[in-house]
Amino acid sequence: MVASQKFSDAEIDSFGEALNDTKKPLKARFRALFILRNIGCDRSVDWIGKCLNDESALLKHELAYCLGQMQNKHAIPTLVSVLEDEKQEPMVRHEAGEALGAIADPSVKDVLRKYAQDPCPEVSETCQIALGRVEWVEKSGKDTNSPYDSVDPTPSASTSDVEELAATLIDASLPLFDRYRAMFSLRNIKTDKSIKALAQGLYCEDSALFRHEVAYVLGQLQSPVATQELKDRLLLSTENCMVRHECAEALGAIANEECTEILKQYVNDEERVVRESCEVALDMAEYENSDDLQYAHV
Amino acid sequence: MSDDHHDDEHFHTGDSGAAATFPKQCSALRKNEHVMIKGRPCKIVEMSTSKTGKHGHAKVHMVAIDIFTSKKLEDICPSTHNMDVPVVKRREYLLMAIDDGYCSLMDPESCEQKDDLKLPDTELGQQIRDAYEKDEGSVLVQVVSAIGEEAILGWKVSTKE
Numbered sequence: 001m002v003a004s005q006k007f008s009d010a011e012i013d014s015f016g017e018a019l020n021d022t023k024k025p026l027k028a029r030f031r032a033l034f035i036l037r038n039i040g041c042d043r044s045v046d047w048i049g050k051c052l053n054d055e056s057a058l059l060k061h062e063l064a065y066c067l068g069q070m071q072n073k074h075a076i077p078t079l080v081s082v083l084e085d086e087k088q089e090p091m092v093r094h095e096a097g098e099a100l101g102a103i104a105d106p107s108v109k110d111v112l113r114k115y116a117q118d119p120c121p122e123v124s125e126t127c128q129i130a131l132g133r134v135e136w137v138e139k140s141g142k143d144t145n146s147p148y149d150s151v152d153p154t155p156s157a158s159t160s161d162v163e164e165l166a167a168t169l170i171d172a173s174l175p176l177f178d179r180y181r182a183m184f185s186l187r188n189i190k191t192d193k194s195i196k197a198l199a200q201g202l203y204c205e206d207s208a209l210f211r212h213e214v215a216y217v218l219g220q221l222q223s224p225v226a227t228q229e230l231k232d233r234l235l236l237s238t239e240n241c242m243v244r245h246e247c248a249e250a251l252g253a254i255a256n257e258e259c260t261e262i263l264k265q266y267v268n269d270e271e272r273v274v275r276e277s278c279e280v281a282l283d284m285a286e287y288e289n290s291d292d293l294q295y296a297h298v
Numbered sequence: 299m300s301d302d303h304h305d306d307e308h309f310h311t312g313d314s315g316a317a318a319t320f321p322k323q324c325s326a327l328r329k330n331e332h333v334m335i336k337g338r339p340c341k342i343v344e345m346s347t348s349k350t351g352k353h354g355h356a357k358v359h360m361v362a363i364d365i366f367t368s369k370k371l372e373d374i375c376p377s378t379h380n381m382d383v384p385v386v387k388r389r390e391y392l393l394m395a396i397d398d399g400y401c402s403l404m405d406p407e408s409c410e411q412k413d414d415l416k417l418p419d420t421e422l423g424q425q426i427r428d429a430y431e432k433d434e435g436s437v438l439v440q441v442v443s444a445i446g447e448e449a450i451l452g453w454k455v456s457t458k459e
Contacts, residue, residue: 030351030352031351034349034350034351034352035349038349038350062352065352069354146354147323147325147378148350148353148354148355148378149350149354149355149356150350150353150354216353219352219353220353220354220355222353222355222376222378249352249353253352253353253355284351284352287351288355288376291374293346293348293357293359293374294348294349294357295348295349295350295351296349296350296351
């Protein structure tokens, strides 16, 4: 049981209502979501869970993502039911599986083992990695070491040799868990060279899940050095929408003029997830460029 | 957010040839530490960090005081970006004379003379002048230098003969 210290129930309910208000623009609902994510209490979890039957796959995947990042065990039953629900979009089920890994409670190992065999590759690959994380946390007792306020799906690798990490990253014969570890190390090293090496992951055709994670991590880095690679994958209409979506949001985080120009071109994309991602990404870019201290404010 | 915060390749060098600033991740900075804001060496007096969004980025709001002018400056920077931190050096000199607004100083250890610093034209400068003219002991002035700038920022009367 996690309780909120700073907000009254009535305040939390008002954020929850804003999140669940389908008449509000998506970007406003996203900001409400992140207020609840940062509060983290059971009541916030319930409000986020309530929204999981929304029409927007983008919003639903973000809800599941936040439930994982909050690391509140109260969210486990909700996340398990999303993972089990085959009517939910793959990107939403993926995010539920990853969230269970982020919470890393040993009680979810069986369900993760089951969905590690799911016919949908985004779901099965996610559950394999999530299972690896739960076992890793169990064994080492340690959490991941992200310099960002985020829980990584795997720990970072033990080496800091950029060339070795770059080779591991794009080696399709290795388990995704190990390639993810290389990914987070390249992120943490954070030189132009390591970022360029990381961006090469966007061209690994063996796994859409992997490419989407690379795009997310490039969004964390906010480096214009990777703009071209992110643009390449957003522009590719045959690319998995989960990858295109993550590229759009990464461009929104880089937030320079070149990136916002690209996002404006795709804000009317045929694919709903891409369209909505561009809308949210442009809102994020506006925040990054503003003097506002808080993204998630009331 | 503007890009000029993480220009870490770009070092200003002081007269010694050593780097006058070094990069430090914004989130690692603390109150009372030094940082460059808008090209000025400052001391941080207030810091607050935002909550985060999707990528886990936080912004840091800093209020700082220019160490030379005492002017208040503010900045908002992403917590993972590098900020320039000025190398701030402090040295004490013995005040030998005040001549035409300039101080004649001597390093008490090396006995080297230094005559290029102005007596501050502030209340501090007046206090130093008064103490010097009272002649109740040797006046030691504190000289602070950063990014090639140098000024007298403090003083005391030496107790030892």
